[in-house]
Amino acid sequence: MEVVLQNLTKKFPGRDRKNPSDVIAVNNFNFKIPDGKLIGLLGPSGCGKSTTLNLISGLQKPTGGRIFFGKDDVTDLPPENRGIGLVFQNYALYPHLTVKQNILFPLQNLKGKDKLSKAEMLEKAIAAAKLVQIEGLMERKPRELSGGQQQRVAIARALVKMPRVLLLDEPLSNLDARLRLQTREEIRRIQRETKITTIFVTHDQEEAMSISDMIVVMKDGIIQQIGKPQEVYDNPANLFVARFLGTPPINVFEGCIRGGKLYIGEDAVLTPKDIPDQDVYAAIRPEGFICRADGVLNCSLKGIEVMGRDISIVAANGAAITPAIRVIANAGDTENAEYFEEGASVRFHLIPRKVFLFHKETEERIYYKEAKERIYDKES
């Protein structure tokens, strides 16, 4: 089921007496979610992503705008008539009912012509349980289950009515790291099997990037960028998106363009095409550095971090807006690691397509639209 949001807006009345202006949680959203896709709503806490989900579910009424499921305008429909399945952050499994009763609960609410016989209900419940692989736990109470199992039960309960749209609110936030990896694959698999349009909310960019077909990056109730995860990563629209995506985070430098050259501090690092002289933010992905003795960017070394497969070089540069910059080291870069010592000078070449330039004031990407073409003279 295609989901379309049209000028969707949600304002909350301001509670602050001194400053009674409305809080705009969702500001004029326009986007279309294609049928059968897995969509991640991504943003820091308080950016309105949960509110968006609640608006789609119908638990909250929008201040303005419309919501369509396919051709149906569902804006004024109560949640139960929208045909949605909702998985809550804390699962909201009824603690006094067994897993089976929990999964049966939505089916028992059906009335009139939709009413099912007991056998049909049980059949559907078992099918849903099989889908999430919990058919062996049907007689347990929720508190006798692990977090991951509870999560599965919650998904089964949301799926048992075969909703048109499945909504997941921070589905992985209550799970430990290992389980999170497992469960997100699981969500992906279930979504693929059922082909139900699924929207999930998360503040974890890694989670969103790894399983979504499309991500929607939000900040302060405003959509920053929509796109395929890799596209958004490779081509961020503004500084916020660039900084929000990626671990280790992108390294941001204060730079300027003088005479067609990009300067970071004293170093002229790149030659961008046709950009007038101005002050900019230059953001460089950690993998955009190549450690070379004759590199163009000069930094002082702070240390080497080894985390399993990844080795990162931690360095400092006066122009960086953070005290330390992190660089994913390429094989060979750290072969002479023991000769590195703190304070030593370390020089990098830059990979141009990993370097993004942003306006100093608006923080918008310079030449965002053209960014798919080459904007640098020299591409290594």
Next chain:
Amino acid sequence: MRKKFSSCGSLKGWLYLLPAILFLGAFMVYPLVDVLIYSFEEGYNSASQTYFGTGTYNYSYVLHDPYFLQAVKNTFILVIITVPLSTGIALLISAGLNSITPLRELFQTIYFLPYVTNTLAVGLVFMILFKKTPYSDSLVNLLITFFGGNSVDFIDGPYPAKMFVLCFYTIWVVMPFKILILTSALSSVNQEYYNAAKVDGTSNFRIFMRITLPMISPMIFYLIITGFIGAFKAYSDVVALFGTDLNAAGMNTIVGYVYDMLYGDSGGYPSYASAAAILLFAIVLTITFINLLISRKKVHY
């Protein structure tokens, strides 16, 4: 060395416990045991501290005393009517309070007022409501005659009328506390459960029966247990309504019977009083035990 240390430690523990043990022993355990002993001592005289012999005669006397049987009957009627009714009504009121937002606090205060109101003032109000005097009829009777019924004497009249007043009064008095407990229990139910139920299209009635009730069942159970115990111990309310000569009014309760046996006009029989008290204890214990058994199945912690 270690042994000495540990015994010293446990000694210290006992020392800390000593005040509580002394008080509980002197004012709870000793009297309880004493009552049990009195109940088997025939014709015990507290002045001379003498008795004729031991046996179960006290129990047999009490169980054959028509006043005691009347008291048991009254108490049971009171318990059976007031405990479910007051809990049920309190639940309805709390659910109502919980679902309104404007004026909720005002209503909460109003419902809580009986709890903090002076018993004598309450008695006066009930007097105006129900008592017939030579000069005027009671308010309730005025209403009844207004609608074409015959006026009833609620205080000195027929037994059902008196029982009605007693139950009405008891329910009214215990209600505030129950409402207080239940409103807080209701508001502590996680809103997410209601949202989940709403998304699934659950009717309000089903939400209440299948989600709200099980969620607050521990509190309801607590209210029922304390309600049973409280109603079995009813005495002061009865005195406030019907005066001290309860046997004559036919409105005595078990506790009232015990009191009358000790200090009433025809009193001075600690043995009978003790036997009646032990019987009350047995009844309450049994009922509570049954409650606990039922709660195993119905209460979800």
